[in-house]
Amino acid sequence: MDRVIIAGGGWSGCAAAVQAKKEGADVTLLERTDMLLGTGLVGGIMRNNGRFTAAEEMIAMGGGELFQVIEENLKHKHISFPGHEHGDLYDIGKISGAVFRFLKEMGIHIYTKSRVLHAQMKDRRMINVTDAEGNCYSGDGFVDATGTAGPMNNCSKYGNGCAMCILRCPSFGGRVSLTSLAGVQEKMGRRPGGAVGSMSGSCKLYKESLSLEIQERLGRDGVAVVPVPPELVEDHLEKKSCQQYALPEFRENLVLLDTGHGKLMTPYFPLEKLQKIPGFENARYEDPYAGGKGNSMRYFAMAPRDNTLNVEGVDNLYCAGEKSGLLVGHTEAIVTGVLAGHNCVRRIQGKQQIILPDTLAIGDIISYVKQEMDTPEGMERKYTFSGSFYFQRMKEKGLYTTDTALIQKRVEEAGFSRYFSHSGKKDCVS
Ligand SMILES: Cc1cc2nc3c(=O)[nH]c(=O)nc-3n(C[C@H](O)[C@H](O)[C@H](O)COP(=O)(O)OP(=O)(O)OC[C@H]3O[C@@H](n4cnc5c(N)ncnc54)[C@H](O)[C@@H]3O)c2cc1C
Structure with a gap:
């Protein structure tokens, strides 16, 4: 059986795990702390502005399982707040347990308190990873979903000190990325004015x-x-x-x-x-406990990647969520996670990688962020379906809509209807 190893149990790692499992792989998810969802443990806002469109696109493409779990754990639906329409808020007290049970029931192997510290490479391939306890996990394909937040030294150097946030680096050890363990140089985000990283x-x-x-x-x-x-x-x-x-x-x-x-x-x-x-x-x-003084710092380490989400220089390593670019949000993490999980399995099986078309908001944001990150100004921005530069672009390109029938039609026209559902085998889309 194809073995997929995913480092990082935030929204992107969970989504990659679900998709790879749906495609028949033996999936292992390694999470550094004792809970799934990473920064998603303190988030909760879904479907505000263009995130509605992106969530519905992914549902129409057949990759909507985690959106369904969220739907079942909402505290509020369809709220408005300044600059934001039709937002949903999930219940942060319930969501981590709900996702854990969903993944477990699918048969995904989940190891918490498993912080990956080493990767073994052979030529351009990753062979296995080892966590801090010395457990070694061999795989045919890997997904780097380790996020970009912290660790403490970054929060001290570029922020206002460790703010004692949900990531709990002092107890569980800081973030370590598979991409850097593979020897690939990562990219650092900047704030306007040039300072490194940005504050949650x-x-x-x-x-x-x-x-x-x-x-x-x-x-x-x-x-x-x-x-x-x-x-x-x-x-x-x-x-x-x-x-x-x-x-x-x-x-x-x-x-x-x-x-x-x-x-x-x-x-x-x-x-x-x-x-x-x-x-x-x-x-x-x-x-964070020290919210009176500061917050976690993020966007320090993003993987160079192509639009299939393959990390440049490592044939069987994919990336998702914040690791795949200056993307902000749970929705952004889930949709890139689905694509990374899918392409990882396809690569193992020797099939052609897919790129989502820019007639869909999800395909457009993936290629647009890659293009923007090649420019100095682009590295000073963040990209989300829910506002700022990218939501503006969505509106200008006519991609933003809350008309679910129209979204389904666009997905169908792009040839991706139920594509990620894997109720049947499809090999035709490239
Ligand atoms: C305070 C805060 C509030 C937010 N609120 C919202 C919101 O309301 N709505 C919204 O859409 N977005 C929100 N966001 C943004 C959103 O949470 C993130 O952009 C998104 O969830 C990132 O997901 P991810 O999977 O890429 O990374 P992360 O959530 O950072 O997950 C990465 C995971 O990898 C693990 N990890 C790291 N290194 C290793 C290793 N070596 N081995 C094993 N595991 C490792 C980490 O412990 C972590 O669990 C918020 C972010 C923060 C910080």
């Missing part, structure tokens, strides 16, 4: 530490927008990874979303100032 764009507050009135609004509407008194305004917009939220409304207000905690849409906010705002007198950070 939201914090989580204990909902119970907020006033009853804010808690009620969050429970009822999923969102609460609280004006910041002018003397307490903080300006972090330039530092944010999530440029889709770098709008003046996010500086002048505290935008809170209910994902189980109060998701505060700002990279950090000094606690002593926060507690001066009515309703936040008892506010406490849940993630």
Whole structure:
């Protein structure tokens, strides 16, 4: 049986695992910490703006399983907040367990507390990887889904210090990428002005530490927008990874979303100032613990890759999620994960790799980000279906729509209807 080894159990690694398993491979997923979903453990926003289109494209292509799991674990559906329409919020308390059970039931081997530290290469191929405990996993194909966040030394050097976030590097050891273990030089993202990396764009507050009135609004509407008194305004917009939220409304207000905690849409906010705002007198950070001072730093290490998501220079190594470029988001991680899992199995089986066409938003973002990352200005941007540069492009190209019948028609016209479903074998698309 074809053996696929995936390093990194964030959304992209989980999606690659599901797709490779659907195609009949023996799949092993290695995750450094004790929980699946990585940064997705503290996220939750789905389907806002163009992410709706991308999710529906992937569902129409037959790769929608994880979107279905998310759908079953939502806290709020179809909410609007500044600059964002028709968003869904998943329940961060339930989602990791739900995904774990789904993958397990599919027969995927999941090893948590398995931090890959070594890779053995033969010519241009990866042969096996070994984790910190000395367990060795041999594979025919590999997927690098290790993300771009941290580790601590990057957060200290380029951010405001280790913010004690969900990635818990001091306990589980920092991120290590398969691409770099294979000897491939990775790319570093920059902020406007040239500084390296960028800071994660939201914090989580204990909902119970907020006033009853804010808690009620969050429970009822999923969102609460609280004006910041002018003397307490903080300006972090330039530092944010999530440029889709770098709008003046996010500086002048505290935008809170209910994902189980109060998701505060700002990279950090000094606690002593926060507690001066009515309703936040008892506010406490849940993630990162040092949310009053800083947040995790990301986009340090992206793999050079082609549009099949094959890592340049290593024949049987694929990449997904943030590892595959300056892509922000769970939706972006899932759709690239599906493609990486698929092409990894095809490569093992000696079949032609596929590239998704640019008549679909998913195909377009994959090729556009690669092209942009070859330019200095492009390396200073982040790309997401949900806002900023790429959402603008989606609208200009006519790719953004919430008309699911139209999305299905486009997918059909592109020749990809149910393509990833693998209910039958298809070898014709290139
Ligand atoms: C605070 C915060 C809030 C966010 N909120 C949202 C949101 O609401 N909506 C949204 O769409 N996006 C959000 N994002 C962005 C989104 O979470 C990410 O872009 C996306 O989920 C990245 O997925 P990934 O799989 O590429 O990487 P990651 O989520 O970073 O996962 C990588 C995984 O690899 C593991 N790993 C690393 N090295 C190794 C190794 N050597 N061996 C084994 N495992 C390893 C890590 O432990 C981690 O679990 C948020 C991000 C942050 C940080």
